[in-house]
Amino acid sequence: MDRGQQREAKPVKESRTIMTQLIFPLDTNHHHTMFGGKLMEYMDKVAAIAAMRHARMQVVTASTDSLDFLAPIRVGEVIEVEAYVTWTKRSSMEVYVSVVSENLYTGEKKKTVTAFFTFVALDDFGKPAKVPAVIPETEAEIGLHASAPERHSLRTKRKDDRKLD
Template sequence: MEQMAKPTSQSKTLMTQLIFPLDTNHHDTMFGGKLMEYMDKVAAIAAMRHARMQVVTASTDNLDFLAPIRVGEVIEVEAFVTWTNRSSMEIYVSVHSENLYSGDRKTTVTAFFTFVALDQYGKPAPVPSVMPETEEEKQLHATAPDRHKLRKKRKQDRI
């Protein structure tokens, strides 16, 4: 049975965190691994909102650290489903940091995550397609098949 396409806005997920000293390294900048954990969680929530079932992380790519995040700054981790295949979903995750005293905001990290939806038996399950709404979402949706092909090739090259 064909499922109706879902608008991107239905999967959109946002997490806001204040960065404390325990979140940072000896440079007083945020641990990359801690940030990746937040990104994976937000991406998983976006995927579950879209699929309305269990999901697992299949891959992460194009994880680009663009600027350091400093102790005392606030981060916003945003994720939404950009494109789907049969049972997989590509999720775009972006992180913005904000200095609460100056109000300066910057994009600090972006990445694409791939999640697979699972049925009650733990097997891959079909997911609805996605309907992009904004210009950014439409551009990411249009370029997603090329990223999907690159992921498949990368996986094939490792086998």
């Protein structure tokens, strides 16, 4: 089937992507907590994979917002970076990313970071391409899907305001 014909709506679970990583000293700053930039790199990669799984074509990061660091991640902890597509427009996809850290000795887990990434799907010529709609199934997916249009409006307004600078 031609990629241009793959436009049926897809369940969120088809884009879900999880990466597990052990945090080493080289991943941390002088406070012995994980570098925010290193974590953002992991988040962007996992989000990109989720977007590509949904669109089944190449994607580019268009924006990152609501990146909230909730708790530090320490050397020796394991992080689980999870991403999935929550909502789509014509060629763009909103991807929710969350990071949970785990102390392997105590078993304590905590949500450490959340963010929303926006990706644009590209056709073989590098032009924006239409993506399938999303079918949310769980309560969390339904909630994120329902609130996505408001986040999209805020992103659009922020982008438009920057054009005036």
